[in-house]
Amino acid sequence: DTEVTQTPKHLVMGMTNKKSLKCEQHMGHRAMYWYKQKAKKPPELMFVYSYEKLSINESVPSRFSPECPNSSLLNLHLHALQPEDSALYLCASSQDPHRVGEQYFGPGTRLTVT
């Protein structure tokens, strides 16, 4: 099973709302990633968790708050977002944070901020 699941598939939120995106994998992978993807662009790395610890934060605004409750789950908490934050948010995982191996991506959450 090489599946990464994400919920919800679509999310519309106002600028004062608080919401969370969820990601889950059961492949035993020890690295998990959040990416933001705008239309017709490659994914932009936001955060990396390595063995459930935040290892990379690519200068993401504090209105995005990641959480890794255990080795299978990854959340992205959203608060006071801006319309320019509307994008496809992709979760990914890989077996080992430091060595070779591919990433497996979830289907994404399409976020619209109104």
Add this chain to the structure above:
Amino acid sequence: GDSVTQMEGPVTLSEEAFLTINCTYTATGYPSLFWYVQYPGEGLQLLLKATKADDKGSNKGFEATYRKETTSFHLEKGSVQVSDSAVYFCALRVLGQFYFGTGTSLTVIP
């Protein structure tokens, strides 16, 4: 620094045409190379990979060969189908970090 450069799109081909999407890379160390495909409204799917020089990755009729001498990993398919219409991303991984190319949009017309 480490990076991937891939062919600008969009690319439009007729069904059964030959496809090449160029990808070159710059990397320190010994990278692994990947092609991902993204269909409309979906996440990225791993299409094929190669982990060392001269390896050939292949899947669903697509092929790419890891060429260290030319630092390239070009994607090819002998006969494209309408269902191959998607965006294709070349990517590399080195020292645990992933780098993506800008993506090439492919449209195949009947």
